[in-house]
Amino acid sequence: MRNKSRLVHELERLLGPRSVLFQDQDLALYEYDGSIERGRPDLVVFPRTAENVSAIVKIANREGLPFQPRGAGTGLSGGTVADQGGITIAMSRMKQIEIDAPNLRAIVQPGVVNHDLSIAAAPFGLYYVPDPSSQKACSIGGNVAENAGGPHCLAYGVTTNHVLGLQVVLPDGEIIETGGAALDTPGYDLTGLFVGSEGTLGIVTQIIVRLVPLPEAVRTLLAVFPSVETASNAVSAVIAAGNEPAAMEMMDNTAIQAVEAAKHAGYPLDAGAVLLIDVEGVREGLDELVAQISDICRAEGAYEIRIPQMAEEREKLWSGRKGAFGAMGRLAPSYYVQDGVVPRTQVPAILRKIGEIAQKYEVRIANVFHAGDGNLHPLILFDERDELLTQRVIQAGNEIIRECINVGGSITGEHGVGIEKRDLMALMFSPVDLQVMARIKALFNPDNRLNPCKLLPATKSCIEVSAKRRAAMRKPLAVGARELESIGGLPIP
Numbered sequence: 043m044r045n046k047s048r049l050v051h052e053l054e055r056l057l058g059p060r061s062v063l064f065q066d067q068d069l070a071l072y073e074y075d076g077s078i079e080r081g082r083p084d085l086v087v088f089p090r091t092a093e094n095v096s097a098i099v100k101i102a103n104r105e106g107l108p109f110q111p112r113g114a115g116t117g118l119s120g121g122t123v124a125d126q127g128g129i130t131i132a133m134s135r136m137k138q139i140e141i142d143a144p145n146l147r148a149i150v151q152p153g154v155v156n157h158d159l160s161i162a163a164a165p166f167g168l169y170y171v172p173d174p175s176s177q178k179a180c181s182i183g184g185n186v187a188e189n190a191g192g193p194h195c196l197a198y199g200v201t202t203n204h205v206l207g208l209q210v211v212l213p214d215g216e217i218i219e220t221g222g223a224a225l226d227t228p229g230y231d232l233t234g235l236f237v238g239s240e241g242t243l244g245i246v247t248q249i250i251v252r253l254v255p256l257p258e259a260v261r262t263l264l265a266v267f268p269s270v271e272t273a274s275n276a277v278s279a280v281i282a283a284g285n286e287p288a289a290m291e292m293m294d295n296t297a298i299q300a301v302e303a304a305k306h307a308g309y310p311l312d313a314g315a316v317l318l319i320d321v322e323g324v325r326e327g328l329d330e331l332v333a334q335i336s337d338i339c340r341a342e343g344a345y346e347i348r349i350p351q352m353a354e355e356r357e358k359l360w361s362g363r364k365g366a367f368g369a370m371g372r373l374a375p376s377y378y379v380q381d382g383v384v385p386r387t388q389v390p391a392i393l394r395k396i397g398e399i400a401q402k403y404e405v406r407i408a409n410v411f412h413a414g415d416g417n418l419h420p421l422i423l424f425d426e427r428d429e430l431l432t433q434r435v436i437q438a439g440n441e442i443i444r445e446c447i448n449v450g451g452s453i454t455g456e457h458g459v460g461i462e463k464r465d466l467m468a469l470m471f472s473p474v475d476l477q478v479m480a481r482i483k484a485l486f487n488p489d490n491r492l493n494p495c496k497l498l499p500a501t502k503s504c505i506e507v508s509a510k511r512r513a514a515m516r517k518p519l520a521v522g523a524r525e526l527e528s529i530g531g532l533p534i535p
């Protein structure tokens with residue numbers, strides 16, 4: 043990068059001391075997210091306001107540099123990875139929360155950690171529904187960009203269903219507002235367009251979110267099955283019977299082994315698969331609902347049903363489930379997680395296929411997933427220092443995604459496309475579909491400096507620049523599942 047020291051001084055004057063990272067050892071901490079993609083930025087900056095972000099964007103444009111927003115870096119598709127270099131705009135110091143309890147909403151800055159919002163809302167008897175398993179680390183800005191889901195989105199919908207309005211810095215530095223506090227706003231639904239746009243259309247600097255009352259009562263049920271097949275059949279049967287659990291999560295035996303080794307959460311080690319089910323609402327009628335779901339699970343082959351009576355036991359089971367990705371560090375140094383979605387009834391067939399793919403590529407795969415949504419998370423276990431194995435792992439991952447598409451599914455349920463799946467977009471969308479998306483991107487981001495080479499199939503120049511920068515980087519840090527286990531986010535200077 044030319045004129046780096048001049049630029050660092052200019053940005054430090056703008057943002058204050060300790061707001062710009064420029065040394066290699068610091069930048070190395072920002073060259074990855076939770077995926078296997080790598081790309082080191084030239085600078086990392088920490089704005090505190092929308093005006094700061096706007097000024098940074100204008101400077102980047104003046105210098106002809108790419109720039110990308112970054113939340114907590116827990117993304118699983120390389121969305122924030124600077125594979126084209128440039129300035130990474132880290133939102134982690136934009137953490138203000140304003141709870142507007144009478145209107146059941148909150149106004150938050152994008153760096154707010156998802157779980158912190160629900161903690162702040164709890165004294166008002168409210169919470170923020172979307173709860174990605176990474177919620178103790180990931181940011182609301184990252185959730186908006188990825189349209190994040192979570193275990194409890196089964197009944198209440200994903201991020202887009204809980205965002206009322208946004209403030210966004212556009213790629214030319216202009217600041218706009220979309221949606222608003224009122225229930226409906228006229229004009230195009232720009233809020234809907236920005237949610238899930240993976241930081242390619244604008245940088246979100248404020249979010250108005252919906253809050254909902256905490257449920258009067260919650261019951262958790264652990265159903266233990268001999269196989270993933272019987273557990274999958276139970277998922278379909280429970281929903282087909284007209285029940286609407288708040289969450290329905292599945293873990294297979296490999297996942298249980300890892301979770302128990304790491305978390306001692308109380309899952310049975312001999313289970314072929316378990317279903318962790320939450321039902322919630324008004325107290326009256328909840329026990330009957332639990333009994334009904336238990337009966338269906340038993341009819342589908344569950345040989346044990348556990349209904350925790352104490353809050354600690356329930357929390358332990360959930361902390362095991364939410365810590366499952368990190369727990370994979372007990373089995374292998376790295377994991378490659380896929381995020382395909384299939385129609386719920388196809389879950390048993392696709393899990394069989396995943397087993398066959400594991401055998402074909404000689405890899406071990408654990409399955410932990412949002413079963414109620416048919417949103418699979420096969421975790422392919424490996425060691426990323428073994429390059430040949432890494433290639434086999436990527437091929438296995440791609441084959442799983444192709445199988446999901448073959449049965450009417452999608453390449454991603456909630457982790458986004460980013461770098462990782464950009465070339466798989468052509469499997470799902472026609473050239474015309476992709477052109478329409480490219481036109482929308484070009485309308486907001488005509489110079490393609492904001493988060494370039496993400497979401498849509500890569501151009502030749504994207505691949506060349508990324509390969510050149512990667513070759514110039516020292517050997518990638520061996521960041522694997524074990525580091526993510528503590529899921530405490532990345533160090534902030």
Ligand SMILES: Cc1cc2nc3c(=O)[nH]c(=O)nc-3n(C[C@H](O)[C@H](O)[C@H](O)COP(=O)(O)OP(=O)(O)OC[C@H]3O[C@@H](n4cnc5c(N)ncnc54)[C@H](O)[C@@H]3O)c2cc1C
Nearest residue numbers: 113114115116117121175181183184185187191241246456
């Ligand atoms: C252990 C683990 C479990 C997970 N479980 C789930 C889960 O259950 N459900 C789920 O949906 N995801 C899950 N994820 C994936 C990840 O946590 C989510 O995608 C999350 O929304 C990313 O947030 P982040 O703050 O880490 O964003 P980052 O990784 O920093 O960035 C993600 C994307 O958002 C963009 N971005 C960030 N901030 C902004 C902003 N202010 N404006 C515009 N764009 C922005 C970035 O450019 C990038 O494209 C999990 C990840 C891990 C590691």
